[in-house]
Amino acid sequence: MTTFQEQEYSKKIDLNLWRRLFKYVIPYKKNLIRLTMVMVAVGGIDVIFPLMTRYAIDNFVLKGSFQGLWIFAAVYGLLVLAQATNVKLLALNAGSIETGVVYDIRREGFDNLQQLSFSYYDRTPVGWMMARMTSDVQRIGDTIAWGLVDMVWGFTMMVGIAVVMLTINVKLALISLSVVPLLAIVSVYFQQKILKAHRKVRKINSRITGAFNEGIMGAKTTKTLVREKENLMEFKELTLDMFNSSVKAAIYSAVYLPLVVTLGSIGTGLAMWYGGKAVMLESISYGTLVLFISYTIQFFEPVRDLARIFSEFQSAQASAERIMSLIDTKPEITDTPEVLEKYGDVFQPKKENWPEIKGNITFKNVSFSYKDGEKVLENFNLDVKAGQSIALVGETGSGKSTIVNLLCRFYEPVSGEILIDGVNYKERSQAWLQSNLGYVLQTPHLFSGTVKDNIRYGRLDASNEDIINAAKMVNAHDFIMKLENGYDTEVGEGGSRLSTGEKQLISFARAILADPRIFVLDEATSSVDTETEKIIQDAIQKVLKGRTSFIIAHRLSTIRSADRILVISDGKIIEDGNHAKLMREKGYYYKLYTNQFMEEQEKEILGKTNI
Template identity: 70%
Template sequence: MEEMDHNEKINFSFWKNFLIYAKPYKKYFLFLALVMIGVAIIDAIFPLMNKKAIDSFIVNKTTVGLNSFAIKYGILVLIQAINVWFFIAIAGKIEVKMAYSIRKIGFEKLQVLPLSYYDNKAVGWLMARMTSDINRLSETISWGLVDFVWGITMMLSITVVMFSLNMKLALITLSVIPPLAIISVYFQEKILMAYRKVRKINSRITGAFNEDISGAKTTKTLVREEKNLSEFTELTSEMKDSSIRAVCISSLYLPIVLLLGSIGTALALNFGGKAVILKAISYGTLVAFINYTIQFFEPVRELAAIFAELQSAQASAERVFSLINEDLEIEDTIEVINQYGDFFNPKIENWPEIKGEVEFKNISFSYKDDEKILEDFNLHVSPGETIALVGETGSGKSTIVNLLCRFYEPNSGKILIDSVDYRKRPQVWLHENLGYVLQSPHLFSGTIMDNIRYGNLEASELDIIRASKLVNAHDFIIKLENGYDTEVGEGGSLLSTGQKQLISFARAVLRDPKIFVLDEATSSIDTETEKIIQDTIQKVLKGRTSFIIAHRLSTISNADKILVIKKGKIIESGNHSELLSKKGYYYRLYTNQFIEEKSNIVIDG
């Protein structure tokens, strides 16, 4: 996928908005700034101390007052050591806390974004934002503040001292500042563009890693190893070339700053040396000026580095906040949130109980503007009724249940639950009363017990066993070596598809949902497991409003109503017997499937 391009220059209004996220840590930032001001001022005092030592002790060849001078110098060194300890500790805290805070906000946003957001976002694309981009951002902000405050304070302090010592020599020495400013403006755009390209390629690499790892089995069965390696090599080569280009641009900038700094030092030596010979200034003043020219351009170099890092960090920040500030296509109104709460602060005590009546009224929907999936779709489902949806791929079956679950919202029309538009209720209210079993159920790393409890974190072990027995999963679980404490592996890889399906049933049942959705839950399992799940379905759906998307029609023969969907329209409706007697689309579909299954049995036999 292609990501949007951002501003080509440093956007200061963008960084101003970023301060909202830094607000909880303003005390840390303020304290760090004060510490760095102290560090800079003491750094600026040291050359003055050296001037005094030269003019008072070396030039005059005396040691009178040397002890008190040494004590003062030692106190300054001690204070500076304490300051350094403070700024390292505080900057480290800011870095960790900022990363934690932004990552938490980003993760919360991922929880509430609708499914449509994930339709065109690769996992690696999202991971890059939540990991490397956030790390880069927090690191630049915390340590960048250290160098920025120190650098600005240091340059201001040195400028004041230099002008107080000798105005003419100060003007000559600092004459290199204007060309330095011009060069900085030129390089900032080049550096930002280079680093933005590096971050974009990094996202693509992370996505490629994720796809290659998750699709390892497919790679091997299609013998794609060499082709995958070639494609990945091409991508990493592009990353290498772009990174080298970015580093080269940055590395050109810093030597130019160093060169100008050296010119400033040379000017101080030339004109300052002549002034010493003419006795216009003291030898100690010349040494102080030389020290100051060196010191002055050290923070300039640091600020130049911050400048480059800030540009790189802006590329990361733009990507992170494009996620955090993503508009929600599905969002509860303020009135609904105030009354019923949201995903993170639900007001369960105000939630009305769901009875299970569902009605689609004049629903139209399209995933894209030019691809109408449903148009003027109407359906009424009574509480506790089981509705089966059949039809060819792309007919709109999954769209109907996705709209019901409010994973998407209709472009026009209303969906009513218990005679109330479901947009007048919070999303979390519906999802808490929803049981959903997918064709390919997803299990999380951990034990069987953990995965079932995921449906209700407050469930007891007895509740979990009861739910497992209800869906006929208990028998196979206790036969495993570690029973309910058996590890399922990543994505449930250590279990069969049928076992994963039964566990997902138990997880859904544990929620005690009022509305149940089965999305081709038996299409990927063997015949024996299908019979177990058919029995499970009959028990689980009893008394619940349910929608079944069916591939195997034998699983829906007991449905209260079967809807045949074609191009978003209901072309046939009735129970199993009624539809067979009509000898229409459903009859042909069922007959062909029945003959196919019988043929397979004969072949297998």
Template identity: 55%
Template sequence: MAKEFDEVEYTKADLATWKQVLSYMKGERRDVILLFVSVITLAILDTIYPKLNGIVIDKYVLTGNLEQLPLFAGIYLAFIALFGFIVWTFILLSDRLQLSISYQIRKDGFKKLQELSFSFYDTSSVGWLLSRLTSDTNRIGGILSWGLTDAIWGSMVMFFVTISMFMMNWKLALITIAVLPILAVVSYYFQTRILKQYRCVRKMNSKITGAFNEGITGAVTTKTLVTEEDNLEEFSHLTREMRDGSVRASVINAIYYPIIVALGSVGVALIINVGGMDVFNGDLSYGDLVVFLSYATLFYDPIRTIANLLTRFQDAQASAERVISLINTESDIIDRPDVIEKYGQIGNLKKENWEPIKGDIELIDVGFHYKTGEKVMEHMNLKIEAGNSIAIVGPTGSGKSTIVNLICRFYEPTSGQILIDGVDYRERTQEWLHSHLGYVLQTPQLFSGTIKENIRYGKLDATDEEIIEAAKLVNAHEFITHYPDGYETVIGEGGSGLSTGQKQLISFARALIANPAILILDEATASIDIETEKLIQDAIQVLLKDRTSFIIAHRLSTIVNANQILLLKNGEIAEKGTHAELIAQKGDYYQLYMGQFEKIK
């Protein structure tokens, strides 16, 4: 889906996107109001400041009357102190608003990632997701806080200055604002081109983040295949494209900004020319001309600020499109409103209404194909009684993991039904089913933290005694207690410092501590050495008792005691029966088993 998002082309700012982005400010009403007040106050003070200078020139400098100058100096110092306090206030509020908005967007983005189904991750790169929740989110927070501050200040300064100029001299005021239509045309011309370049830069940034991720996680493979030079060349190509896009955007911006400055300077020159003649003719005081020149400069400064803001907005627009597209992504698996009303959802689970799971599972004419159109199975029928252990074997691509993922509702069938205890599982929420699942993958996934914390992920309210008992059941207790810190031993990301077998034993304990009604072992012993496998086989047999379980196995020696074995071929059940029955048939399962047996010998 990341590719789909990146390929979307927009021709103008999306108001619906910004409406949703601005909604993140609702929870910060107090800070927003205070920010408005402080910035408007600052704009008023900016408008008053030139007036003070004009008074000094006309009343004190030109007349030479300095008697009241100390009093005026005191007023001036008080004004500067108030000015400094207002500046400090809006800087504090802007920073706080930026951090709060970024926090809320990241929280919603991460929540969405927890809710999306497996199909989303089938087509979304890690780099794309990381870029959305880091750099893009920062950019949005910045435009809503500092960008908002600049926009309010600039518009208010222009408003108050315009009123003041017309009150002083309407002719000079008209000269000052005459350049605005030209500025508007120039801004529209350049902003569309700047936006196009920034979108290209954002796309390349996502690809570079993905390349970083692959380079780090695949470092061992890169070394063993000696592909460092090829990877470097590919990465250099990506960074060159991003550099070139950024340079193009900077060139356009470098042309745009000086034009804005030049147009403002033309306005100031006209004011000097016309205003100077008025001073010479006695129609305008020297102090008022100085005030008017200050107002002209002050009037054009916000224009330049807003022009720069428009450039920043183009960059933020590209970021907002991507972040909001992620947050608005609809999961392929959605519970019906009436089901959510009864059983609740994440954040508001109604566990008191959850029926217990016995473990009867039935597939009725189930068909499934991926979003890419690849058909995996059709007309699959299977009935499993509660408490049975089902082993699933077959060649790569035969549908072993797919059938288990469908039963777990990580995907939903594109046709047919899956019943849990006689009820279509779409009549229950995903949380209801997933809370009764124990799942152990071929590649164990551990998180940064202690061994105890990793086991407790299976049951967050588990006691230390329950954690130790689960570890003992899978024979992990012995190696854990060999560490000086025991269960408090800190492991790095992905379980660094532990062997593959030790990681798998911990993942076993994590899955089993929740006492799941349905247990999935997806090639769970494939990465474990023979000695470690022997340690867990007895524990597995005890834990499978009275629990519906599915064992996807490559080593057929580990499934000989399963109640039923399914041999899949091209998404269909080619053979079904116990180990003894399938051996007696001397079919494909027999050939697979005997082939492995011969290798072992």
């Protein structure tokens, strides 16, 4: 399970947060205006219906007269027709607002995710991000659109009813509405409790989503380690916590809403008690009593709805806090305004100003430590000439990956400089550098789609001929042509329909298609069989020719032809030279290579013996 710690939120209703959210409604202000007008009309007509009932009782029922009944029926029919039209219009406009707001928030969130630094993805679970971009955003859209519908209708109803009641009989109106102040006190108390409970529910929901993601992504590991029972128990603990928190939130809502109903019933009872005496004293008509009873019931109906909406807004704020925290997250690595002005960014690159990269790279007194305080490099120095291939060898945690991550500017030095062609790479844009990088990982990632789509991902304007040439360069063309539909074969989610070696060759083709000047290979052959390794090794020789390259390798047989082999220990270079030189020196590299060679020979002999 992930140990990611989510930000805590302790504020009450945050009006500034909701003001920020309502900026997403501005593009749909025409729909908003129409929706508001429609809901005012709906509330106004709902106020008129009891007046129509009062007129019918006093003029038709009590008098036993049918005079003017047809006109009354026609007016009543027109009001029903108008209300039906209003309901259709409110559904259309509220639906447009909801869909648009959800789309815009997700787009802005996704845009920000594209710009965030590598470190953000290192420490943030995928499930957390997925929960923000799916369920949390949808809750916000629902609340803004449909909550607005009920709020405008409710306030219109309440104001309209209060005005009519006070106009007809002030005393009876004040008696009927005497429970409203108590209702306000109850609402303030419960809104704090409900908000706190919903925040906890949303937080646990994020953890559950993260657990789902880890469970699916790690299914093979779970099977091989027979961890199903333990995983189920851990997941049960999370879901039990979610259940208990959800029940607590539901209890607060369940207690709050009946209190509102009870207070509303008291208001109705007061109207019947005082109004009934007034009818007996003939100070008001029977129709007026029915009107007041109807109004007290109707008045507290929107109050109940507003109480429900208020509860939903509490829950939605918990979602809003989290999605806005994602949108507000700033990249840890940014270009200066001067650099952006000259070279642009990943969305609007100014390629006409980009200098050509030759490939000379210098680490000058570079120190680096992660945020948890772990120091990896200290006063690290390295000078690489254009076109050189540099192999990095060392134990896990020695600093190999940190060196290439700093080179790629996924992280930046705490102190010191990294120069590319003699210029501090901070004086150029990230887009300029990373557009000239080819990065092939130990576990290649392919996207759903065809082989052709995945290779073209390296350069979207590439022609089919360019794609085929790139595949041929990395020895991938032959196996691609043997696939069911050649370059149009679907690779499956994450490349699941291909072997690791085939995915690796496609990722090589994708990287080389962009024609990068700097190549990074991170354990690129460690997960493939010997035969595929030879194919990839041959591809590497062709691909890296004339390019500056950094190779992190576990199998030392794959780096014998590197121009320089750097043995890294505790963030320092302890040996530097080509394969022949280091073997002559009989140091760390010699021992490592000899031991590995003997192990491979032993495996080969044992393999032949078993045949």
